[in-house]
Amino acid sequence: KNEVEQSPQNLTAQEGEFITINCSYSVGISALHWLQQHPGGGIVSLFMLSSGKKKHGRLIATINIQEKHSSLHITASHPRDSAVYICAVRIRMYSGGGADGLTFGKGTHLIIQP
Amino acid sequence: GAGVSQSPRYKVAKRGQDVALRCDPISGHVSLFWYQQALGQGPEFLTYFQNEAQLDKSGLPSDRFFAERPEGSVSTLKIQRTQQEDSAVYLCASSRSLGAVNTEAFFGQGTRLTVV
Numbered sequence: 001k002n003e004v005e006q007s008p009q010n011l012t013a014q015e016g017e018f019i020t021i022n023c024s025y026s027v028g029i030s031a032l033h034w035l036q037q038h039p040g041g042g043i044v045s046l047f048m049l050s051s052g053k054k055k056h057g058r059l060i061a062t063i064n065i066q067e068k069h070s071s072l073h074i075t076a077s078h079p080r081d082s083a084v085y086i087c088a089v090r091i092r093m094y095s096g097g098g099a100d101g102l103t104f105g106k107g108t109h110l111i112i113q114p
Numbered sequence: 115g116a117g118v119s120q121s122p123r124y125k126v127a128k129r130g131q132d133v134a135l136r137c138d139p140i141s142g143h144v145s146l147f148w149y150q151q152a153l154g155q156g157p158e159f160l161t162y163f164q165n166e167a168q169l170d171k172s173g174l175p176s177d178r179f180f181a182e183r184p185e186g187s188v189s190t191l192k193i194q195r196t197q198q199e200d201s202a203v204y205l206c207a208s209s210r211s212l213g214a215v216n217t218e219a220f221f222g223q224g225t226r227l228t229v230v
Binding site for chain 2 (some may be wrong): 004017035040042043044048056086090101102103104105106107
C-alpha cells in the first residue's frame, strides 16, 4: 500500500473550471509538498505546508493534519495549468538518522482543454 | 547558478554500459537528494547527502548504483552495468535544510536515461 495516495489519477476539464486534486497519507508527517511536473521531467515546488491553508495566485492548498488529507485547488483553470501534480510528504522521524527524502504520490495528470 | 542543474538531460546507454549522472545543486544548499522516476510513476527516493556525507542510501536499488558528493556541492550518481530496468528519469533536489528542518526542496530538470 502506498503511503501517499492521490486522486484522481487523471483529470480532464474545460478552461475556467474549478479543479480539486486530493492527497491522503497514512504516516505521521512533518510537511507536505505540492509539486508540478511538466513534460520533460522538470519539477516545480508549488507549496510546502504543515498546517492550514496557503494561496498563491489561482492556486490554493489546504491540509488537515488530523484527517491526514490535503487538497490542491486551481481556480479559473487555464490550458497552461496542464501538467502532472504530485503530492509529496516528509515523513516525521522519531529517532535520529533515516531517510530525510520525500515520499511521493503517483501524481494526477491534469489536462485543461480550451 | 540560479537553480539545480543536471546533466546530461538525456542519456542513451547500451545494456552493460556504465553511466554517470551529474547534479549541480543551488550554491550553499546543504542537503541533496537523488530520486528515480519510472514512466508514469511518482519519484522514489534513492539517496540523501548532507554536505559530503551520504547519510542515507537505503533507496539505492542495487550495488550497481553508487552516489558521491566529495566536496559537498556537485554530486554524481553512477550506475554500473546498466540494465533495461534502470531506464527512468533521475531527479536531483537540493535544499537549505539540515535533517528534519522543513525547508523547500528545489528540483533539477532530471536526466532521462534509456537503456537499450
